[in-house]
Amino acid sequence: MKCLIIAAGKSSRLCRKGNTKPLIPLLGIPLIERVIRSAVQAGINDFYVVTGYDGDQVRHFLDGLARRCKIAITHVVNNDWEKDNGVSVLKAREYLDEPFLLLMADHLFDPAILRDLIAQPPGMGEITLAVDSNTTNPLVDMDDVTRVKCENGRLLEIGKALPGFNGFDTGIFLCTQALFGALERSVAERSDTSLTGGVRCLAAAGKVNVMDIGGRFWVDVDDPKALGKAERALLVQLRDKPTDGPVSRYLNRPLSIRISRYLTRLPLTPNQISLISFFGSLLAAVLFATGGYPALAAGGVLAQLASIIDGCDGEVARLKFQVSDYGGWFDAVLDRYADAFLLFGLTWHTFADGANMLALFVGFLAIIGSFVQSYTADKYDGLMRARFTSSRGLRIGRDIRVFLVFLGALLNQPFWALLVIATLMNGEAVRRLWVCRNHG
């Protein structure tokens, strides 16, 4: 399916460092790239972008993006960009002969909305508008949003100052060629050159279906305040990772999200962030092995910090559309090395302190238990997901492990930290074998 994106206008309310609006970065990614990559995630790869104000710069950026994303982006030039956005839509008429998606360059959204929309194609001569029926959505700017009144899946009225509205226009459409005729009628009959005018014409004929987005994320980035809201919304979405353990959920994740916010602005790949976290853990292990309480405590703090940063690689990957299977695996393998070095450093510290062989054995058990815990995690999680989809339970994992290392180092009790880790991790391994035996 083809996708038309309107990126022609000039934003007087949103000017930063001389950037044109579609190129304003949000968490390291320009707005229009976010829109295109979200559509790519919904399976679209053939784009038609209407550019106008500062068009050369936008088109240059889009050419590079098309190469990087291996997609087709066709330029539609609109020199009448100072007129309303309906004119931009009409400029693309000759390129679009089948049902197509229509998006705005400054409207961010959850790709699932597009997937739902594509699954419900409109009838002949009709279009479908994605509507947000949550009229108290805090991401919506009530002074600027286009309001809609719908009934029985049809759009009745649309406008900015509409009384008795029951939803918002998200700027996401699935269109047929009927839209172009409606836009022309709107210009001829009412001198209204806006997209809303064309939609109003079709709605009057009962030809506009509405699809509720079911509370999914969307935001119109129209001013600096909306940009800040959008950023916060994207960051909050990172919180709810189902595999997060308790330390991740309540300590690491809130902090790592704040760090990721800054990291997105740097030219760092997620794999490079994984490496930074890994070398942090390595340095912490060396500090442990150095001996003495100050080095031990510093190593503990560094280990916990590295564990927090370990959450950033995945977060930045999600924020910057850089998620990959390899990245997840690379991070997991580095984490295993980091865990082992931390525990070995702690063991070395304890052993050098009193040269007792028990510390060596307990340290070994902590290392092997931690490894088996990770080794069994995928299989166990898979089985548990299949068995008890609703139950979450306490997940014993890396976050707890490193936190215990941190506490042990800070309280100058490395032996006890190793003993607790060894008991907890091996106990969990045995418990998993037992649970899977009885439920497999």
Add this chain to the structure above:
Amino acid sequence: MKCLIIAAGKSSRLCRKGNTKPLIPLLGIPLIERVIRSAVQAGINDFYVVTGYDGDQVRHFLDGLARRCKIAITHVVNNDWEKDNGVSVLKAREYLDEPFLLLMADHLFDPAILRDLIAQPPGMGEITLAVDSNTTNPLVDMDDVTRVKCENGRLLEIGKALPGFNGFDTGIFLCTQALFGALERSVAERSDTSLTGGVRCLAAAGKVNVMDIGGRFWVDVDDPKALGKAERALLVQLRDKPTDGPVSRYLNRPLSIRISRYLTRLPLTPNQISLISFFGSLLAAVLFATGGYPALAAGGVLAQLASIIDGCDGEVARLKFQVSDYGGWFDAVLDRYADAFLLFGLTWHTFADGANMLALFVGFLAIIGSFVQSYTADKYDGLMRARFTSSRGLRIGRDIRVFLVFLGALLNQPFWALLVIATLMNGEAVRRLWVCRNHG
């Protein structure tokens, strides 16, 4: 699909400890149970078994089997079991009103033959016979086999002393009700009460299709010699496990298969064999830690022996139809513990010998490298299978690891063994990260 099994006859040539033929154990499993479980693997769960000689004993066994396998087994009693086997087939007539499989209780086979047969149902009034066109199959007893002559997918002639034959009757049929009429005609017209007689009647009318088994395993267990051949054939099938490394392939597997042959006769589950191997490794680790060359060497031999027995759990599971996901996983987790304990024992030995911290560090690296090697194996194998289906290459895994431990202990060079393992395993981990990065 229903499955009829003929188990009524008395075998004069195959008498062991007073057992009736269908109940004679082969690698711990009675012949008729092998036939039924092979059919279950091909998706069958509704069986009709014609019993005669010593019928009470066979039926009692089958009732237990039905409960254990959660399948339906209906008894068809044939008190005329001294007559030919066509009589047994006729006794089951009233139970079979749709196309059905027909098997012999003493003919073992690869379940894939049944799956192929089911995929090609015969036409109205026809039956299909699975035929082995390999006329030099060493598993076939040339003095006893029923020979066939086929042309263009049709059976022309069938008989024991057939000249100019081009295949063998495997005793595996997919039948329609036409078979019963043919058997009656054979009795009436030629006084031939054998199944072969009925098939011959149908073949004369051009109503018998043949399906070549494509070189797959089947064997008619008719005398002690055939029983031995069948046992060897089942054992040889265990050799070709694609994930076997070089030490497995050329040293461990040939020995473990010999051990498995005996283990199948004991009431040991595969998981119990995994535990025996695990405790062997644990004892070897304790011997390493004890100190002194004799204990070191004994530990090395025990470790290698445990590694060989570690192959038996899977082999016995396959031979006794006890393969399970859980079993494979349980074994893998125990192997991780066994590896770690062996390497820790060796490290302890080396360290106690000279109290040098380098040994401790190298031992730690060997443990972590081995773990990461296992941790990355599934992912890497999956990727490599997808990428280079044909290439096998050298697989660095547990077999090599334990063999190096064995060599190091035997040659009294535990430090060097640890160093080689640490280098090899961590090098392989880094190589895998690299390969997957470039091909993922």
